[in-house]
Amino acid sequence: MSDVTHLTLPTWVGGSLSIRFIYLVNNTSFRLTECPNKGPAIPLYLGADLFSNTDIRTENHPRHHAKFAKKGLATKLQFSSVFRFHGLKVTTSNNSLWFYSVQGLFRIAFELYRKQDQLALLENFQDVWKSHINDNLLQMGYSLSQQLDFAVFTKEPKSDHFMPLQAAATPSEPGHNSKDHDYCFHSQPCTETDPSPDIFHTARQQIQKLSDKLLQIQPEQLKTVQMLLDVTDCYVQGDLTENKVTEAVTVLLQAKQLDGVYSSSLLGCIGRWLGQQFYEANSSISQRVEGFKMQHIDRISDLPPAEELTQELFPEAMRSLLLHWMGLSEDISAEKRHSEYPILLLILEFANHNLITGVAHVLYSSLICKC
Structure with missing residues (x-):
């Protein structure tokens, strides 16, 4: 039985946005890491993530993808059956995902995003746009059978968030159900079993900084910090309850005055989450x-x-x-x-x-x- 390679797409995180991406090397190959010394590669951004920040319903996404594909700004990547993706459910019979060029990313942003998100993308992706301004338009689709890199940790320029890139070959499990791979952006991400030492180092630094500042924290702030630490401990121990989450969210919402209903990214995020829960x-x-x-x-x-x-x-x-x-x-x-x-x-x-x-x-x- 053939081996299956499980991949985690690198992710750019900024504000309320979280966008996974991939590098198209040629018509049949891709990478998860940027390697300038190995020749040019075109960054492509996951369509499901781009449209998750809009009011367009999920069932209407394919129609919009096709529209942008006709303009050369989007493409459907058909992956070899040996590839599986953490945090994404893709049908084994199809195993394809829609991706957008950086030009397509900006087109969606300026047509459908809030001004704060447009600014975040403009600040973080303008260098990518400049370096790929002369790229050819994308084909309607590519059949990718070869991955040209393996697990590393890297950073996207101007991003403070690490992006795990993992590829581990594992045998196909008996009784595998293709339904488990139905393409759905909101599926739960896979738990990584071999986290990078860099993650632990960053966490230790943050905890140490907080420890150094304890004497400077106001009493009312200390109560909030203590509550968040309790929630973190419950999460690590695996006994985080809905009541604990409710308490944490309530305290955080009360900790800072919102800027206003027309400019609050927090209200926008809560609104999207509530809408999804109510729709389900x-x-x-x-x-x-x-x-x-x-x-x-x-x-x-x-x-x-x-x-x-x-x-x-x-x-x-x-x-x-x-x-x-x-x-x-x-x-x-x-x-x-x-x-x-x-x-x-x-x-x-x-x-x-x-x-x-x-x-x-x-x-x-x-x-x-x-x-």
Whole structure:
């Protein structure tokens, strides 16, 4: 049985962006490291990462990739079946990924990214763009069968984050399921078993710097630091609970005043994460709604109050977000909160694509007719 080579793509990290990349050497070869003395190579950036920072839905990504490929700014890399990728699920029957040139990266950034992310890319990738300004347009696709480097640790210019590059040949496991390799950016990254000594050295330096500054830290800051250290310890010990994470996130959110809703990268990141979590909950919500409809099929025109419906059918996190967004916190009178629940229910019905009340059906039909 043939060996399989497991690869970890190098990653550039800056602000809210995390972009994996690869070096195209020729029509059949690639590298994970830049080696100027071994001839020119074209850096290509993973399309899934580029579009993860946009509002474009995942199912629409292929259409956009194809559009940019026609302009020579993107390409589909078809890898040999011997290659597998940590942190990415790719079907074994296809084993292909979309990548973009640095010109394509900038095109997406200036069309779809926030100004802060555009600036981060401009500051960090302008030298790459200058050095590859005369590169030929990309072909629609390449079939790559040869990797020309092996595991090293390197740094991207102007980046403070190390990028692990690993390639380890391991035999194919019996009973391997191709479903495990479905291409999905949000899959969990693989745990590395042989971390570089540089990582330990950097961690020790950071811990030492913190130790040296303890006497300078204000008491209220020290409480936050202590809590973060406790969370770190729980994470290392493998017993990190959701309550611990909740406590840490709450304290950090309260530790610094945001710059404003129009310029906060933190709110943008939280918004994307919440949206993804709520979207993934859609199937379970739909099942609950269908069960509710079956139970109330004889009294569909006489449904329980809106407040009861929202509590029975939708997650508490969704209700809490909208209630506070609408200014209906716990301090608001119960009468005022009750009067706003029909609006809250309608928003949740539309946002989750599950129509329950007659009002939602009427409004939805009206909106469809106007589209």
